[in-house]
Amino acid sequence: GESVGLHLPTLSVQEGDNSIINCAYSNSASDYFIWYKQESGKGPQFIIDIRSNMDKRQGQRVTVLLNKTVKHLSLQIAATQPGDSAVYFCAEGWVYNAGNMLTFGGGTRLMVKP
Amino acid sequence: EAQVTQNPRYLITVTGKKLTVTCSQNMNHEYMSWYRQDPGLGLRQIYYSMNVEVTDKGDVPEGYKVSRKEKRNFPLILESPSPNQTSLYFCASSRGTGTPNYGYTFGSGTRLTVV
Numbered sequence: 001g002e003s004v005g006l007h008l009p010t011l012s013v014q015e016g017d018n019s020i021i022n023c024a025y026s027n028s029a030s031d032y033f034i035w036y037k038q039e040s041g042k043g044p045q046f047i048i049d050i051r052s053n054m055d056k057r058q059g060q061r062v063t064v065l066l067n068k069t070v071k072h073l074s075l076q077i078a079a080t081q082p083g084d085s086a087v088y089f090c091a092e093g094w095v096y097n098a099g100n101m102l103t104f105g106g107g108t109r110l111m112v113k114p
Numbered sequence: 115e116a117q118v119t120q121n122p123r124y125l126i127t128v129t130g131k132k133l134t135v136t137c138s139q140n141m142n143h144e145y146m147s148w149y150r151q152d153p154g155l156g157l158r159q160i161y162y163s164m165n166v167e168v169t170d171k172g173d174v175p176e177g178y179k180v181s182r183k184e185k186r187n188f189p190l191i192l193e194s195p196s197p198n199q200t201s202l203y204f205c206a207s208s209r210g211t212g213t214p215n216y217g218y219t220f221g222s223g224t225r226l227t228v229v
Contacts, residue, residue, distance in 0.1 A: 008154075034218070043118075043204050043220030044157070089156065102218060104149075104157040 003061045010086060019077040023090030024108045028071065030092040034102070035064060035075045039086045047075070047088075079111075085112045116141045120205050120221035127195055127228055135190045135224050137205030143219075146188040147172070148180065150201040151223075157204065161200045165190055196229040202226075 013019045032051045036044035037044070050057040050064045050073075057064050063076040073090050090105045118139045127133050139146065147162040149172075159172030163182040177199055179191040188207075192199060205221040 036218075041222075043206075044218075045220070046218065097172050103159075106154070106156040 006111045010111060012111045012113060013080050015080060015082060015112055015114050017080055019075075019080045019084070019110060019112075021075045021077075021088050021110065023073040023075075023093045023105050023108075025071050025073060025090065025105070026069070027092055027094075027103075029094065031095045032093045033064070033066060033073050034091045034093065035062075035073075036089045036091060036104075037084075037086045038089065038107070044089060065086050080110075080112050082112050082114060085110055116219065118205055118207050118219050118221040120203075120224050122224060123222065124158060124225045125227070127226070129228055130194050133192050133226075135192075135205075135226070137188045137190065137221060138186050139188075139205075139207040139219070140186065141207060141209075141219065142185065143209055144185070146182065147206045147218075148178070148188070148190045149204045149206065150174065150220055152201050160190070160203075169170060173212060174219035195226075197228045200226060200228050 030046045030052055032049055034049045035047040037047050038044045048059045048064050050061050050066050055066055061078045065074045077084055087107045087109050091102050093102045121136045144165045144213060148160040149157045150160055151157050158174045160174055160178050161169055161172050161180040163169045166182055166185050169180050169182055182188055203224045204217045208218045
């Protein structure tokens with residue numbers, strides 16, 4: 001498959017444990033944030049989003065937390081499974097008159113040990 | 115099936131030989147964008163398009179061209195490829211302008227090698 005990052009931060013967790021992936025962002029004017037998952041050989045896949053006026057949002061087995069005070073975003077994955085092994089990117093977005101812009105972070109590799 | 119289709123998946127070419135990577139989406143999305151992905155640098159935007167005949171530069175546009183003659187297609191053109199354009203390229207699309215487009219849909223990627 002495609003190598004999406006040879007020198008990415010790596011998080012290694014045991015199958016069944018919870019995973020927490022962190023992301024620091026720079027722009028306090030961001031309107032929303034998105035987490036993407038990228039498996040080997042595939043394009044990034046949307047996981048969950050959160051608007052900047054929210055602190056927490058939950059999906060199926062995933063929770064995103066937003067701390068605007070310290071410009072920090074986290075993705076929590078409950079009961080991590082082997083299929084969760086991938087590179088995870090956070091992205092911050094802006095809405096403006098002409099459209100929307102999205103800037104991606106560098107990514108974190110999640111490795112799930114059986 | 116709603117999708118973004120890129121072609122080719124893999125391409126090896128020589129320096130200076132013009133090439134085009136095609137991108138097509140079947141979701142009637144207004145917004146389309148090209149990214150390149152390099153180790154340690156994440157996803158960087160090359161060009162984007164808000165709608166037909168409306169394109170603009172992203173963060174790393176040098177050496178690339180795009181066109182948006184119709185809504186579904188957004189080809190990426192390398193007029194004179196160089197080895198530093200060796201990368202993994204992704205096309206993405208999303209719904210219209212002026213509203214949050216939380217759902218970027220990405221293609222499967224094009225691995226380009228310029229020798």
